Amino acid sequence: MKKIYLTAVFFVGMISFAFSQAELLKENHSLQAGDEHYFIIAENVVSQKGGNNQVWNFSSLKQKGELHSHMLFNTEVEKSYDVPKANVVLEEYGTHFFFRVEKNMMKHYGTITKNNTLIKYDKPFVKMVYPFNFGDSYSGEFSGELITKKNNRSFTGNYSISVDGKGKLILPGNIAIKNVLRLKSVKEKKYENSDHVSRIVSYKWYCPEVRYPLLTIIQSENNEKTRTIKTAYYGNAENIEQNQNKNDEISSMGVKVYPNPFKEQIKAEYELKKNSDVQIAIFDNAGHKITEKSLKNQPKGVYTKTINTGGKDFSEGIYFIKIRTGQQIIKEKLIKIN
Numbered sequence: 001m002k003k004i005y006l007t008a009v010f011f012v013g014m015i016s017f018a019f020s021q022a023e024l025l026k027e028n029h030s031l032q033a034g035d036e037h038y039f040i041i042a043e044n045v046v047s048q049k050g051g052n053n054q055v056w057n058f059s060s061l062k063q064k065g066e067l068h069s070h071m072l073f074n075t076e077v078e079k080s081y082d083v084p085k086a087n088v089v090l091e092e093y094g095t096h097f098f099f100r101v102e103k104n105m106m107k108h109y110g111t112i113t114k115n116n117t118l119i120k121y122d123k124p125f126v127k128m129v130y131p132f133n134f135g136d137s138y139s140g141e142f143s144g145e146l147i148t149k150k151n152n153r154s155f156t157g158n159y160s161i162s163v164d165g166k167g168k169l170i171l172p173g174n175i176a177i178k179n180v181l182r183l184k185s186v187k188e189k190k191y192e193n194s195d196h197v198s199r200i201v202s203y204k205w206y207c208p209e210v211r212y213p214l215l216t217i218i219q220s221e222n223n224e225k226t227r228t229i230k231t232a233y234y235g236n237a238e239n240i241e242q243n244q245n246k247n248d249e250i251s252s253m254g255v256k257v258y259p260n261p262f263k264e265q266i267k268a269e270y271e272l273k274k275n276s277d278v279q280i281a282i283f284d285n286a287g288h289k290i291t292e293k294s295l296k297n298q299p300k301g302v303y304t305k306t307i308n309t310g311g312k313d314f315s316e317g318i319y320f321i322k323i324r325t326g327q328q329i330i331k332e333k334l335i336k337i338n
Helices: 237-252
Strands: 002-005 036-042 051-057 063-073 088-092 095-101 105-112 118-129 136-147 152-171 175-191 197-206 215-222 225-234 255-258 265-272 276-284 289-298 301-308 317-325 328-336
Touching: 051 175, 118 152, 118 175, 175 237, 225 237, 255 317, 255 328, 265 276, 265 317, 276 301, 289 301
Parallel strands: 051 152
Antiparallel strands: 002 136, 036 063, 036 225, 063 088, 088 095, 095 105, 105 118, 118 136, 136 152, 152 175, 175 197, 197 215, 215 225, 255 265, 265 301, 276 289, 276 317, 317 328
């Protein structure tokens, strides 16, 4: 297996609240047990081209159904002992996909269908790498066995994943989402004693504010023909557009908080156009105030305040920061990681 870095663009510098820089990170984009993701199933369409500064316009997608994806602990799933290396399971329509989320990647170790067919990998298929940014790619090989009540069939294959696109995604309702990355996955598989090679290409669009895909298009390629077999988009995408617009307003007000996610400290940078009182407070997810800084009659200018977050009051989880500068009040979400 190898990872090829085609660019050197990574997650550095300031972040203007809620992740202004697009990058696929374990903390923000790996499967997380206990989550649920709401998809709208659409009539199938073909994918669009990749590249930098793209505008992917899928505003004309037509709804045909709904799908709720559930993320589970491995121990919650019957027959999970068949895939012991997995630690989180994705369930859709009664089929369970078994993954292992690690520090720098997510691996697919097996699938149990609703009719109890088992697909088990002895050499897993890598689903995602962290961190992953536009221009990065990763490739490797996999092998395993298809196990049914009648027989077992071994298979081998190869895969490649890449972030092949970056730009804006437009979903039905003319919902425009910025800072979107497109993850392309190509998987070729051949069964033992067969010359047929199946080739599945999937495209998934991600943004920093949502852990799971905004849009998924899965295509089958055979004999130089391409057929789309699944198209689905995020059912609550309008909330992302609203939050991004709000963050644009915040940025124009001259306030930045970084890093986000944070570990040992947070820095709040703000600009005062005139002398003003300033209050900076952090609350936990239940609304309890953890810490506060009050500064009286600060002269106009640019300031950076550091808040230490390495103590026992800051366990891993979600927090909110509220900054008051004069008559302006800003409140945004932060994430603490270990």
